[in-house]
Amino acid sequence: MSLDHIPAPNVYDAEPIPAAARAEIDRLLLSGDLFRYTAPSDAPVALLEREFAALMGTKYALAVSSCSAALFLSLEALGLPKGAKVMIPAFTFAAVPSSIVHAGMQPVLCEVGDNYRIDVADFRARLPGVDAVIISHMRGHTSDMDAIMEACDAAGVPVIEDAAHSLGTTWHGRKIGTIGKVGCFSFQSYKLVNAGEGGILVTDDADLVARAVIMSGAYEHNWKKHGEDADLAGAFGRWQNKLPLYNLRMQNLSAAVIRPQLPEVARRVHDGRANHDYVAGLLNASPWLAVPDALAAEDRAPDSIQFNLVGFESDAKARAFADAAAARGVKVQIFGLSTDNARAFWNWQFIPGDLPELTQTRAMLMRACDVRLPARLQKPDLDFIAQALMDAAEEIKGARAA
């Protein structure tokens, strides 16, 4: 494969926002109608909620300012006391334990395997005494939701799915984000649907969504703009004036950017999966690189690829691999080896109390590599990236290096 003439692909640029967004943004700018509760009905944010709930097949959706806000509101909406214990995988983004701290609750970390998924035995062992769990499908990797739901249902522990990076992923054909009591998604720019910032939660639970709607900032009777069904009206009646308003609303411009991207989701999922699986096949041919298999029930929607370095006995060698890939134009993040990485649990020093040690997760993070692989890349781009990674591994570990 001669790829010398092709420049390294740009994996950071986003896809253009569909043109339909422009007309809608222009209309909103001309009218100044940016607040979700000004229009009597059918505000862009309300339409987004209806469309997203239909896409996911849930009764309710609430659009907010970020996935972190959706996680925080989900925890608050469960009505748990301050100090409640919330279990999360030790491999996730710092925003997830942060949402728990924000809610005045205590994160409990569990081990993650070298396939980036929750270690179910460790999860079960730590479940007694836990009040809720947030299953973070980190980088879109789905943990064993059969085992997790069985354990949590038996223990009566509610499950929040952090599906920030899992829009379009399915488990036994069921949409990720709809398996737990509530699912939270992100529209931040590095996710499948890009609005710069934004988030949404989905649930079938009228009481939970009513609480979240009020706390998101539906003051007075603005909750009436969230739909008519009787369960919802009853729940809003119960919670009127009983809950604090955190004002984490989404504004109309964000919805105008998001809505025309929803019809693009299926294509992005298809292309992202094909790109990922193609590169995974190439990397797995190298004795030094291993892309863990997806679980059997899982159909993924990746926009990046993660793989483990095999036989790299020292951190120095692992760093040398990342440098060798960078010299070839491909940036590799090794989660545990980059300074102050927000996905390394030992950097979550804001968690109250002593930070726990999770040796298995730490070992994984020290050799787990992360490379962006946006759905818009074409085959020559994918070949370039895979070849650069394989050549970099060969440079550090191959016969010449010995």
Ligand SMILES: *Cc1c(COP(=O)(O)O)cnc(C)c1O
């Ligand atoms: C991006 C991300 C978040 C945070 O989403 P925001 O919308 O930026 O708050 C949380 N969890 C995971 C797994 C993420 O990838």
